[in-house]
Amino acid sequence: MTVDINQPEKNRAKQIEAVFLISAASPGQYPAENGYEIAFAGRSNAGKSSVLNRLTGNRQLARTSKTPGRTQLINFFDVTGGGRLVDLPGYGYAKASQKQKLNWRKNNEHYLSQRDSLAGLILVMDIRHPFQPYDLEMIDWALDSRLPLHMLLNKCDKLKQGVRTNTLREATQKISETNLLTVQLFSAKSGIGLDQARDQINKWRT
Ligand SMILES: Nc1nc2c(ncn2[C@@H]2O[C@H](COP(=O)(O)OP(=O)(O)OP(=O)(O)O)[C@@H](O)[C@H]2O)c(=O)[nH]1
Numbered sequence: 037m038t039v040d041i042n043q044p045e046k047n048r049a050k051q052i053e054a055v056f057l058i059s060a061a062s063p064g065q066y067p068a069e070n071g072y073e074i075a076f077a078g079r080s081n082a083g084k085s086s087v088l089n090r091l092t093g094n095r096q097l098a099r100t101s102k103t104p105g106r107t108q109l110i111n112f113f114d115v116t117g118g119g120r121l122v123d124l125p126g127y128g129y130a131k132a133s134q135k136q137k138l139n140w141r142k143n144n145e146h147y148l149s150q151r152d153s154l155a156g157l158i159l160v161m162d163i164r165h166p167f168q169p170y171d172l173e174m175i176d177w178a179l180d181s182r183l184p185l186h187m188l189l190n191k192c193d194k195l196k197q198g199v200r201t202n203t204l205r206e207a208t209q210k211i212s213e214t215n216l217l218t219v220q221l222f223s224a225k226s227g228i229g230l231d232q233a234r235d236q237i238n239k240w241r242t
């Protein structure tokens with residue numbers, strides 16, 4: 037399933053339009069808080085930037101790359117009608133130096149712990165390798181902070197239907213104890229799960 041600009045009226049109403057605002061290397065560079073923020077977290081290469089582009093229907097919005105670790109800065113995007121989307125640097129990039137890893141951790145932790153306007157987290161995982169140690173850390177953090185976290189099992193176009201469904205079922209069972217956590221199938225490439233993900237984001241926006 038692909039979605040284009042000729043999509044039906046019903047879907048267009050859900051459209052999330054965003055424009056790039058600023059890249060922040062440190063907290064001093066964050067824009068002043070202004071309405072809700074929804075942050076996208078996940079392992080490097082899981083597809084955060086691709087997901088953002090798909091959700092906003094704008095391939096140029098966030099830079100994607102075949103080279104993991106591309107997004108090192110925190111990128112803020114203004115959403116038409118209010119609020120922001122925030123692309124957090126990917127974690128778990130094996131080739132990063134120790135110093136880079138520490139720096140990543142410091143930046144992410146600062147954003148997550150200090151940002152009052154944070155309304156929800158989208159955790160992007162590669163469906164073929166979900167629930168890696170850093171993902172679990174992020175989930176624990178969301179639970180401790182009472183912040184809703186919605187997981188996208190991304191790149192599901194890479195798996196057969198049956199395997200996909202099983203993985204979703206297992207993931208749903210794993211997180212079933214709290215309503216702060218939700219999970220769905222997604223493909224930034226094909227658009228699978230697009231409406232559901234937009235619905236979740238729009239819910240947090242209101
Ligand atoms: N098949 C497939 N490939 C995808 C999908 N989403 C992302 N990719 C590919 O995965 C690679 C990484 O995507 P990015 O969106 O750059 O990943 P990221 O999480 O932003 O990575 P960093 O910025 O390095 O943390 C790119 O080659 C994308 O084209 C998907 O749903 N399906």
Ligand SMILES: [Mg+2]
Pocket residue numbers: 084085086099100106107126
């Ligand atoms: Mg990225």
